[in-house]
Amino acid sequence: MSSSKKVLIIGPGFIxxxxxxxxxxxxxxxTGYARRQAHANGLKASGASEVVLGDLNDRSKITDLVKQxxxxxxxxxxxxxxxxxxxLDGLRAIVNDGKGQGRIFIHTSGTSVFDxxxxxxxxxxxxxxxxxxxxxxxVSDDALHREIxxxxxxxxxxxxxxxxxxxxxxxxxxxxxxxxxxxxQLPTLTRFSLKHGFVPIIGPGLGVESNIHVLDLAxxxxxxxxxxxxxxxxxxxxxxxxxxxCTGNHELSWYDYSKLIAESxxxxxxxxxxxxxxxxxxxxxxxxxxxxxxxIVGVNSRSRAVRLQALGWRPTEKDWKRSYVEDELxxxxxxx
Numbered sequence: 001m002s003s004s005k006k007v008l009i010i011g012p013g014f015i016x017x018x019x020x021x022x023x024x025x026x027x028x029x030x031t032g033y034a035r036r037q038a039h040a041n042g043l044k045a046s047g048a049s050e051v052v053l054g055d056l057n058d059r060s061k062i063t064d065l066v067k068q069x070x071x072x073x074x075x076x077x078x079x080x081x082x083x084x085x086x087x088l089d090g091l092r093a094i095v096n097d098g099k100g101q102g103r104i105f106i107h108t109s110g111t112s113v114f115d116x117x118x119x120x121x122x123x124x125x126x127x128x129x130x131x132x133x134x135x136x137x138x139v140s141d142d143a144l145h146r147e148i149x150x151x152x153x154x155x156x157x158x159x160x161x162x163x164x165x166x167x168x169x170x171x172x173x174x175x176x177x178x179x180x181x182x183x184x185q186l187p188t189l190t191r192f193s194l195k196h197g198f199v200p201i202i203g204p205g206l207g208v209e210s211n212i213h214v215l216d217l218a219x220x221x222x223x224x225x226x227x228x229x230x231x232x233x234x235x236x237x238x239x240x241x242x243x244x245x246c247t248g249n250h251e252l253s254w255y256d257y258s259k260l261i262a263e264s265x266x267x268x269x270x271x272x273x274x275x276x277x278x279x280x281x282x283x284x285x286x287x288x289x290x291x292x293x294x295x296i297v298g299v300n301s302r303s304r305a306v307r308l309q310a311l312g313w314r315p316t317e318k319d320w321k322r323s324y325v326e327d328e329l330x331x332x333x334x335x336x
Contacts, residue, residue: 008033008069010062010083011076012043015108015171017179018218019073021046026222033065033076042179059086066090071104073221078110078145088155091164100163104228106221107152111172111210111243111303113145115295120203120254120278124300130170130243131306144295156237165228165236171217171244172210172303173257175320177327183214185297186324190261190332192287197271199262200279200288202298205255209301210245213317220244220305223313243303246315254297260321264329 007023009016012032023030024047032043032051040051054061056076063086066072072087087105094100113136116124128135139146149168156166174183193199212220220242228236258276266274279285285293305313318326 005029005070006031006068007071007073008065010072010074010087011056012048013039013075014178014181014183014214015174015217015221016073016075017043017046018214019075019221020048022218022222024048028071031065031069033062046179056080056083059083059089062086063090063093067094070102071225072106073225074105074107076108078108078148081148081151084148084151088151088160091155091160095160095163100160103164104166104225105152105164106167106169106224106228107148109145109149109168109170111170111301112292112295112299113139113143113149113170114301114303115144115299117294118203118207118298118300119294120201120205120207120298122300123206123208123253124302126300127302127304128243129304129306130241130308131239131310133239133241136241144292153240156240161233161237163233165231165233167224167228167236167240167242169217169221169224169242169244170303171212171220172301173320174212174214174217175323175328176214176317177323177331178214180331182328182331186257186261186320186328187332188288189258189297190265190329192284193261193265194270194332195287196284198273199258199265199271199276200284200297201255201258201276202279202294204278205258205276205298206253207298207300208251208253209299210303211252211320212244212246212315213320213323215317216246216315217244220308220313223308223311227311239307242307243305244308244313245303245305246319252320257297257320260324261329264325268329268333270333
């Protein structure tokens, strides 16, 4: 692949920092867009050619940066429409100037978009495949993440579709510990448990979600990027959905996830009961994920990364249980 291409990573945190590491190894010129100077220093140490400090709400700054880069990868959040609109504005400006050919935009969504309202009460048989985009398109317009996904889909099928290659990376539960940081769900459940003395589940915890190690996910971005670099815009934008899950380790319920946390914290002498407990007090959702707690840790969200697998991508990192016991939990306890 061309090593002269300039990449902008918006929000190079838990996911994006690991993507940055791989891009630097392949000699891409990478700019990070970050909020804090301390974070910027770490990104520079990892090989970023430049780090621009800014906020996701600074639309003009993001748009200007987009105009200066060949590849845009947004990993800051799946739920911030203004920053995505700023990216699309920048790409449109490039296209209008006749310079859009070859540009690539990869945005990060999440499989919580498939929340079926289970609230932990049942396991769904529905498994989404990224080679069946019509199933994803059936998701409700007001589903979590979907407003942003639809804005990107509209651009890919509309005014940017003939020039810019666009993709949505849609990962499931992400685990792992890198750059002295972890992800969201399992660490949040752990910190809640340390604060309240028990490990929560929503309902009986029967909802099922796939998972992926953050380093396998980062490699998935690179596999996707290389595929887009070879594709025409028309081919790339026929189906912009890509899942990234650890095949063979995807039948885990939220009870399973919480059970390991409970057993691990009990063994460490941090809680009394090695069994998860149904969270009946909705007032405590504020210590988890607020009003969307059931859609984050009570959801059925089963996916298959058919398209990445077809491109040769394979997950190779340790499974979630080893990762939690060996990596996440020791670092959370140390920080606590």
